[in-house]
Amino acid sequence: MNTLGNKNGQSGMTYMGMLFLLIIIAMFAVVLVKVVPLYLGNFKVQSILKSLAEEKETAGSTPGEIEKRILARLSIDDVDNVTKEHIKISRESGKLVITVNYESRVPLFLNLDVVAKFDANRVELLAP
Secondary structure (H helix, E strand, C coil): CCCCCCCCCCCCCCCCHHHHHHHHHHHHHHHHHHHHHHHHHHHHHHHHHHHHHHCCCCCCHHHHHHHHHHHHHHHHCCCCCCCHHHHHEECCEEEEEEEEEEEEEEEECEEEEEEECCCCEEEEEEEE
């Protein structure tokens, strides 16, 4: 039997193809490991604002007290991307409006960074 002419017996991926596939999978894994914590931090910010809206004593607090409360909760939840400058507290049409808009930057590869901008963190409280 001549097996040299039989190409149906060979199948599979070459070593170069396998290496290329592993490099692509590794790149996606690195991006996921870097980007997911940014969104988890934003979910923590949203939950902090939501809990402030549900508390009764928040409506009677001064903007400085609310800011201290937010910063303390951010510290407890280990959210490092949000600082005092990102928290804005204002009064609009009889309501106390708290907005936390910030941007997070994480290095990805060499001089390439991932930048995530979070602008939808807003809650309205009834002013006393």
